[in-house]
Amino acid sequence: MSLLRTEQLQKRFGETHAVDNVNFVVEQGEVLSLIGSNGAGKTTLVNLISGLLSPDSGKIFLQDQDITSMGIYDRIKAGIARSFQLVNLFDQLTALDNVALTIFSRQGKTQRLTALAVNDREVTDEALAVLDAFGLQDRWNIPAIGLAQGERKLLDVAVAYALRPHLLFLDEPTSGVSTRDKGRVMDTITSVVRSGHITAVIIEHDMDVVFTYSDRIVVMHEGAILADGTPAEIRANAAVATTLLGTPTAE
């Protein structure tokens, strides 16, 4: 049984077919990269699966449960989490509070009005452990807005990770990160994801990152899936090379 699958998923914006009858499958435990040129429909597909957008037609199944009509809240409870292309954090809150809030939410404690948040040792300890895993333990008391771009990207993923999802979507986790820091950011993310046995779908433009860290790659083009395979298969795919890289494959 696949962890996630979509059936004939479709989304239009006016005359543009952003997602066009897509049958997308994610297997349990894999790190999958979703690639394609700008406007290929990658982010729209993730927005449809995570609940930010509603499809025009088609179905989405998580572990064979139809989640198509579920709201964002219920999809999170079902085990889907995501980070964003542009860093989406709670800027005035500290790094610790960013993660702690997610844990409070997961544990159903956010409606507690008269309990001091920092006195919840269990949540604080877990939040510190998450920050530690992402290499941010020394930055716990810094407001998110005061962190460096690479740290903000890591915190963005840490916030989603703290939901303990089954399926984690990472939308361009290295965008805006310096070339020097990309490896460190991706090493940290994939290490945490794999050790937590979380299935991850990464949208990424950097092909070095994609081919280094993925178990499987899905290529999208003009709203449809162009190719699906291992990194070696994708590298050898002539259609991908022509469409995505603009060059023919070497014979």
Added chain:
Amino acid sequence: MTSANIAFRSLKPLRLLLAVSPIAVLLLCIPYLTNPYQTLILAYGLIMAIAALGFNLLLGYTGLLSFGHSAYFGVGAYAVAFMVKYLHVRSMELFVLGGLLATIVLTALFGVICVRYTRIFFSILTLALSQVLWSLAYKFFWVTGGTDGLRVPTPSLVAGMVDAAKLSYGGKVVTYYYYVLFFFFLSVGLMWLIVHSPFGTALQAIRDNETRAAFVGVRVQRFRWLAFLVSGIFTGLAGILWVPLNGLTTPDILVWTFSGRIVFFTVLGGFRSFVGPILGAVVFNYLETYAISATVYWQFVLGAVLVVLVLVMPTGLVGLLSRLAYAVRRAT
């Protein structure tokens, strides 16, 4: 870093206690340090501070600017006046219970309508709804007394043990001041707990980034409604405490300019800090009282203060004091 260290470093309990204790002692001693008139002005200031605390839960912590908080202040005050006129109630504790009940019902209803929107739409909607209440109070004069308003005599306090009506003017003021002070301390403590709770953190998350808040499992609209409700309850409590002190309630406290006053003193103190609205309410109350007694152009004075505030002190009095304290520390 351990969680115990973090609790200590985040809340700075010793610093907090050191800062609060002298102010609490000073407030307790005020009636013995000054005359009843000054005590009376401070009592008004503390009541407005309770209203500002409630208002700032929406503005400072949830990111929603309400221009309709006169409605919740007014419904608290009018509920008390109706209890006097139609039920002949004289107990302050019953006023508080009845007033809070009326405030909860109205705020819950208005909240359901308003929290569907944000930014300017939210502000206009809150303003419009408060104006509906104002027009009802203005037009249904056979119920509300119209522009003449409704009189509220001095109530009995502490379950009838203190009949404030039989006291001298000074005794009445001092007794009621301590009554207000009790609710002020209670409100400050409760609000401090709320904004430092997981709920308070969730509200700040909504303020900073509502999309992301939804994606960590915060039910944004429900939390906004809860914040709206709590905010209204605090402001309603201020209206309940205010009306026996004023002795009369008129539609003037329901009109949108009264909401503007709450916005004014919250911004004056600084809406980005917890103590800002408290300080702003007390200072504004003194400023208005002395401006009115000093000049017929008192509204010009308040307008000028508002302009200076926006241009020179966007972080309010608390921001200014913080900058001064920082400059002094650097100089020494």
